[in-house]
Amino acid sequence: MEAPLLPRESARFVAENSRDVLVDLEGVRRAAELLLPAASAWRVEQWKSLHELNPRRADEAALDWVFVVDSLNFSFWAEQEEHKCEVRYGGTAYTGYWALCAAVNRALDQGIPVTSASYYATVTLDQVRDIFRSDTSVPMPLIEERHRILNETGKILLEKFGGSFLNCVQKSEKSAQRLMHLVVEHFPSYRDEAQFEGKRVAFYKRAQILVADTWSVLEGKGDGCFEDISSITMFADYRLPQILVYLGALKYSDKLLEKLRKGEMLSNGDKQEVEIRGCSIWCVELIRDSLLELLEERGEKPQGEINSILLDYHLWDYARDHRDHMRAVPFHRTRCVYY
Numbered sequence: 371m372e373a374p375l376l377p378r379e380s381a382r383f384v385a386e387n388s389r390d391v392l393v394d395l396e397g398v399r400r401a402a403e404l405l406l407p408a409a410s411a412w413r414v415e416q417w418k419s420l421h422e423l424n425p426r427r428a429d430e431a432a433l434d435w436v437f438v439v440d441s442l443n444f445s446f447w448a449e450q451e452e453h454k455c456e457v458r459y460g461g462t463a464y465t466g467y468w469a470l471c472a473a474v475n476r477a478l479d480q481g482i483p484v485t486s487a488s489y490y491a492t493v494t495l496d497q498v499r500d501i502f503r504s505d506t507s508v509p510m511p512l513i514e515e516r517h518r519i520l521n522e523t524g525k526i527l528l529e530k531f532g533g534s535f536l537n538c539v540q541k542s543e544k545s546a547q548r549l550m551h552l553v554v555e556h557f558p559s560y561r562d563e564a565q566f567e568g569k570r571v572a573f574y575k576r577a578q579i580l581v582a583d584t585w586s587v588l589e590g591k592g593d594g595c596f597e598d599i600s601s602i603t604m605f606a607d608y609r610l611p612q613i614l615v616y617l618g619a620l621k622y623s624d625k626l627l628e629k630l631r632k633g634e635m636l637s638n639g640d641k642q643e644v645e646i647r648g649c650s651i652w653c654v655e656l657i658r659d660s661l662l663e664l665l666e667e668r669g670e671k672p673q674g675e676i677n678s679i680l681l682d683y684h685l686w687d688y689a690r691d692h693r694d695h696m697r698a699v700p701f702h703r704t705r706c707v708y709y
């Protein structure tokens with residue numbers, strides 16, 4: 371099979387050929403103006419300072435935490451918004467992606483070595499059900515797939531990287547692109563690709579967020595000092611499109627909006643699903659460019675770092691904090707292991 375276009379080129383191609391999703395250039399500009407005040411504070415250190423469940427350290431164990439979490443970082447949306455999986459940890463009830471992190475930390479506190487490849491390579495389905503158990507009657511979605519991916523990923527990490535994700539990071543020799551390709555080449559569950567208008571496209575959402583979280587947990591230093599970190603695009607999940615539509619930077623056709631409002635599922639690889647994901651990536655690339663232009667026009671130098679990763683993190687956190695305001699904008703419902 372032909373090698374796919376890389377995520378940024380895939381996004382450009384999809385945006386140029388999309389029918390039901392449009393990147394609105396006026397909306398992009400307005401979103402950049404709205405985000406500019408916050409952008410000057412963006413720092414890689416915020417990954418730890420803003421999120422209590424993320425590891426505090428920057429060592430091998432912290433990298434193994436990131437690797438197992440990002441190997442399971444997919445599909446948390448609930449059939450009914452009011453009935454969802456919840457994990458109580460440290461007196462807080464976490465949902466969605468944070469429920470996954472809370473469950474991992476809860477297991478570690480109980481002495482279960484859930485971040486060690488030698489453990490999860492042979493962990494049983496019953497053990498996985500217990501580790502990721504919900505404190506409501508709604509289980510975490512796709513628990514069987516999570517079990518299969520843990521066994522598959524653990525075995526490969528043991529066979530090819532001595533059971534340590536640090537070895538994989540060091541093989542990338544401080545290149546974000548090389549790390550992304552190493553992950554996609556060796557770990558099948560990260561191969562987030564599709565066919566669109568006769569071309570093979572790739573979004574590599576979990577591979578890119580794994581690189582981003584590796585950069586973040588290592589605080590951009592040492593093995594995590596990737597000289598090409600700005601080449602990583604935003605991560606095409608199901609929350610970012612929702613907020614981009616909410617901000618007016620992305621527009622759906624009436625037909626697609628109606629479909630999403632009815633809660634109809636889209637299959638992974640469907641034309642409309644690929645258009646939503648590809649246009650979202652391209653939209654964030656243009657918002658990032660617009661932020662840099664605005665700073666240039668004002669003769670200001672960015673005090674922090676303006677790249678698609680930190681812009682994505684900010685938009686994702688913003689979407690989480692403004693969940694209620696965004697209720698009128700539907701998110702697309704796809705069940706898969708890629709996002």
Ligand SMILES: Nc1nc2c(c(CN[C@H]3C=C[C@H](O)[C@@H]3O)cn2[C@@H]2O[C@H](COP(=O)(O)O)[C@@H](O)[C@H]2O)c(=O)[nH]1
Nearest residue numbers: 417443444445446447466467605607608610683686709
């Ligand atoms: N685009 C993008 N998608 C992200 C993340 C994250 C969490 N990562 C960072 C966040 C804080 C720390 O800094 C982590 O590094 C999870 N997701 C995706 O969202 C979905 C879960 O949503 P909900 O059901 O509402 O929990 C699911 O597809 C999940 O894969 C991100 O940052 N960007």
